[in-house]
Structure formats: C-alpha cells, structure tokens
Amino acid sequence: MTDPTSATPCDLTVVIVDDHSIFRSGLRSELDPALHVLGEAATVDEAITVVVATQPRVVLLDVHLPGGTGGGGAEVIHAAAPLAPSTLFLALSVSDAADDVVTVIRAGARGYITKSASGAEVSDAARRVAGGDAVFSPRLAGFVLDAFGAVAGEIAATTDELDxxxxxxxxxxxxxxxxxxxxxxxxxxxxxxxxxxxxxxxxxxxxxxxxxxxxxxxxxxxxxx
Missing domain, CATH: 1.10.10.10 (Winged helix-like DNA-binding domain superfamily/Winged helix DNA-binding domain)
Incomplete structure (x- = not known):
C-alpha cells in the first residue's frame, strides 16, 4: 500500500471540491494526468463525506461552498481534518479577499491560490503542498504574513497580561x-x-x-x- 504521506508526482491523490460542476470538470481535465482524482464534491457536507471516505493526499478546496452551517471551506477542514490526518488542504478560489484567505488558512489550509491559475500551476501547487510546502499566489502571501504577524502580537500581549x-x-x-x-x-x-x-x-x-x-x-x- 502506498504511504499517503510520501506522495510523489506519480501517486498523488486529490479530491476536487467546488460548487460549480463546470469548473470541477475543467480543472480535472487540465490537471497533470499523474494526479489521480479520487472524487469530487459540491457542498460542505459532500466534501466532508468524500474526503473522509477516500483519504486523499491533497484536497483542492473552494472557499465558498453551500451546505453545512455556512462555514464553507473552513468548515470542511475543521470537520474532515481530524478524520483524515494525512490529508492536506489547498484553497483554490476566485476570491482574493484578505478575510477569505486568512479564514481558511487559520482553519488549517496549507496554501491558497486563485482560480486564474492554470492546470499546470494547480498541479505544481498540489505537489508542493504534498511535499510539505506552503503555497500562495504572490499577492496573497502578504495577507497571510500581516494577519499572522498581528495574531502573534496579540498572543504575546495577552500572555504578558496573564503573567x-x-x-x-x-x-x-x-x-x-x-x-x-x-x-x-x-x-x-x-x-x-x-x-x-x-x-x-x-x-x-x-x-x-x-x-x-x-x-x-x-x-x-x-x-x-
């Protein structure tokens, strides 16, 4: 059996989560053939079920999804990650809003790229995430650095007060x-x-x-x- 934590370009398994079937089909056809798509989902609930059932190495996850309690991609990560411990999440969204980026990264996504990326770029990003890298579209990286720098400062200030x-x-x-x-x-x-x-x-x-x-x-x- 293949170790899901040691994915190589020829054995990388993925699940595509997006509420638009046309986008899912288009992305699937453009991904590197070496990436094996184990399943697709269109809603929060479907995504949780598919991810837990198939245990992919990487989930290509839209940020805004119907279903669940309204938490979108972040809700999928919170619910599925404990039940799929070897699975990593790569946000793939049309949105480049700072709030969306920060919310899904705080939930546990290992990267965030926009849907303007090509199939080759998404394939490369999935491989890099599987290999342990954090991957962001260039203009989004600043949001993450700013947000987590602020969080680190808040934690330090709270710790000082509690001391x-x-x-x-x-x-x-x-x-x-x-x-x-x-x-x-x-x-x-x-x-x-x-x-x-x-x-x-x-x-x-x-x-x-x-x-x-x-x-x-x-x-x-x-x-x-």
Whole structure:
C-alpha cells in the first residue's frame, strides 16, 4: 500500500471540491494526468463525506461552498481534518479577499491560490503542498504574513497580561468573566466568598479594568472563556 504521506508526482491523490460542476470538470481535465482524482464534491457536507471516505493526499478546496452551517471551506477542514490526518488542504478560489484567505488558512489550509491559475500551476501547487510546502499566489502571501504577524502580537500581549496574575487569580478571572457569582466561584474553588472578592479586586487592578463587565469583555476579546 502506498504511504499517503510520501506522495510523489506519480501517486498523488486529490479530491476536487467546488460548487460549480463546470469548473470541477475543467480543472480535472487540465490537471497533470499523474494526479489521480479520487472524487469530487459540491457542498460542505459532500466534501466532508468524500474526503473522509477516500483519504486523499491533497484536497483542492473552494472557499465558498453551500451546505453545512455556512462555514464553507473552513468548515470542511475543521470537520474532515481530524478524520483524515494525512490529508492536506489547498484553497483554490476566485476570491482574493484578505478575510477569505486568512479564514481558511487559520482553519488549517496549507496554501491558497486563485482560480486564474492554470492546470499546470494547480498541479505544481498540489505537489508542493504534498511535499510539505506552503503555497500562495504572490499577492496573497502578504495577507497571510500581516494577519499572522498581528495574531502573534496579540498572543504575546495577552500572555504578558496573564503573567501579571497568579494561577489562582487566573482561575477566578475566568469564572467571573463567565458570569459566575462570588459564592459560585467560592464553591467551585473551595475558597471563601471574601477571598474571591479579594482576588477579583487584584485582577481588576492588575489588568487596569474597572468592573466585572469590562473583565468579561476583556476575556472574550482574547478568547479566554
């Protein structure tokens, strides 16, 4: 049996996901014959089923797809990737909008190219992704660098803020931000309500916040809940 993680130009398996049958047919006919198309899908639900059933090395994935809960290509990745651990996803879309690029890359796609690419270019991109590279159409790479540079900065800033709090203060902070009452926090952490109040005061002071409502907004914005 061929090891799906060691694909070569002669054994690379792919699935094409796009809601336009004419595009799927055209792309299939233009791909390098050495790329073996195991299946096609037109919706989020169909894509998840086909990817899990066939376990391709690379999925050529449109960003905007009908079905599912409306998450498009990103939803396909979130649902299928855990069940197809050797499969990689290459976004292939008419859209070159920064939001679309960032959303699907954050979901786990290993590259993003536009539909203006030729069959030969798509074939080459699929091989490169299978080989471990990240592949982007030239003008899209900047979106990814900018977005993930900003994310890295946000993570670093949040880490710095959390470092100001003790482990117990962080536990109290999360429960209070989720809407727990002081007595409920005290029960959950086996401490007194007075101790909870002391911790909350310390958290607000260290984070320079003025109320538990601001604390909830602060924690929500940093995805700490």
């Amino acid at each position: 100001r709090l003790s482990a117990r203060e962080q536990e109290v902070m999360r429960l209070i931000a989720r809407g727990y009452a002081y007595k409920e926090v005290a029960t959950a952490l086996f401490i007194s309500p007075k101790t909870v109040e002391t911790h909350v005061s310390a958290v607000l002071r260290k984070l320079q916040l003025s109320s538990r409502h601001e604390l909830t907004a602060w924690a929500t914005a940093r995805k700490l809940l």
